[in-house]
Amino acid sequence: MGAALLRDLVPAVIGVLVRRGADFASAEDAVQEALIRALETWPDDPPRDPKGWLVAAAWRRFLDAARAESSRRGRELAVETRAAPPADPTPAGDDTLRLYFLCAHPSLPPAAAVALTLRAVGGLTTRQIAEAHLVPESTMAQRISRAKKRIAGLRLDQPGDLGAVLRVLYLVFNEGYGGDVDLAAEAIRLTRQLAALTDEPEVAGLLALMLLHHARRASRTGPSGRLVPLAEQDRSRWDTGLIAEGVAILQTALARDRLGEYQAQAAIAALHADAPSTSETDWTQIVEWYDELLALTGSPVVRLNRAVAVGEADGPQAGLTALADVDPGLPRHTAARAYLHERAGDLEQAGELYAEASRTATSVPERDHLTREAARVRHLLRR
Structure with missing residues (x-):
């Protein structure tokens, strides 16, 4: 059984432990330890019932931890009396969906919700999550620990916010890649899992x-990590x-x-x-979809992207007119102005704006791309 398929079992196993009486934080810790043990032993000795194996191993670890930390015999006895109850008939899918809601709880900061989702629902180790986010393992461990403490008093059966879950999954997707975990692929795996649990069209x-x-x-980056804009991408x-x-x-x-x-x-x-190319794209229909999206969200970022699409559909002057209604302090506003001015033939203004945009870029690849655009336009002016 592959690691990804094994991780699919993690939410259901956490759910079993919680129904048996474990608190979420302890259940999640116990399942993580069982998961690590499974990854070590299963390649040589795979179990006939993988889920049953994980439940038994995690429950033993939970009991061991409870005994070690208990300072009162009464608490220890109460735990021991729950040592082997029958599994609750609640479907495993319900457990997984509830864990999605719990890990994406509105009380958690986005970064914490992402980390907790990757551990409790995705089954990744703290080390894997830390490497994916390019932070020390100790830093990620603290982030996860604080998140678990914040939701410690919440019951697993409380209603959840599907919109918050989707936002967290989209954040995971946009984290990209780091370490030995491809977060974009992991986000797709988790979203497929969620789609199997609910028929909501937004999922x-x-x-x-x-x-x-x-x-x-x-096609988005060149061999050296150079950003390749959509118009220049090799669509093959x-x-x-x-x-x-x-x-x-x-x-x-x-x-x-x-x-x-x-x-x-x-x-x-x-x-x-x-579309076979940028010039053959149905920009008119794209503008119409941006209108729908703007009506749904009211997002200034959507308004900015719509202005660029208007520039493609109706000409650069129309795009600049639409852009005038967008907050100029918005990231990439200056870059959009530069692009539309270049399309309008105002190369001097475009060069200045590309250079200005490069100084406020939010990432190194974006900064380098805008710097190259400024140099390219200035070269055109000297010809």
């Missing part, structure tokens, strides 16, 4: 969005299988007629994926 919309973005991953490197799957999932979700922001974003991504 399908998020899965479609992830697949459509992931399909273009190989896009994963047509992922695109077809994402489009099919999106179409099924849209047919439910319960539009949400992830479905609208996925529709925009699908239009980009369907």
Whole structure:
């Protein structure tokens, strides 16, 4: 059994321990220890009942920890009397869904919710999560510990916020890659799992969005990590299988007629994926989807992206007019102005704006890309 398939069992096993009387933090710790042991022993001696093996191993570790930490015999006896109760008939899927809600609880900061979701639902070790986020293991351990303490008093059967769960999964997806864990792939795995537990169209919309973005991953950067903008990407490197799957999932979700922001974003991504080139993209329809998305979210980032799309559909001057209604302090606002001014033929202004945007870029690849754009436009001016 592969590590990813093994990790699929983790939420259900945590749920069994909680139903037997363990608190969430102790149950999660015990399952993590059992998971590490499984990864060490299963390749040579795989069990016939993987879930049963994990439940038994985690429950033993929970009891050992409870005995070691208990300072009162009464508490220890109470734990021992629960040593082998029959499993609750609650479906394992219910446990997993409740864990999603618990780990994405609104009381948790986004970074903590992401880390806790990767551990409790994803089954990753603290070391793997730390490496993926490029932080020391001790730092990640503290983050997870604080998160577990914050939700310690919450019951597993409390209603959850699906929107918060989807936001956390999208954050995981956008973390990208680090260490030996591909967080984008992990987010897709977890979202597939969530989609199997609920028929909410927005879950399908998020899965479609992830697949459509992931399909273009190989073309987004050059050999040295250089950022490659959409217009310059080699579309022959896009994963047509992922695109077809994402489009099919999106179409099924849209047919439910319960539009949400992830479905609208996925529709925009699908239009980009369907186009043979930037010039052949259906920009008019993209603007229409941005209108839908703006109505749903009111997001200034959506308004910014819509202005760029308007510039493609109706010309750069129309795009600049739309951009004038967007907060100029928004990240990438200056870069968008630079692009639209270049499209309008105002190379001097575009060069100055590209240079200005590079100084406020939020990442090194973005800064380097904008610096190159400024140099390219200035070179055109000297010709």
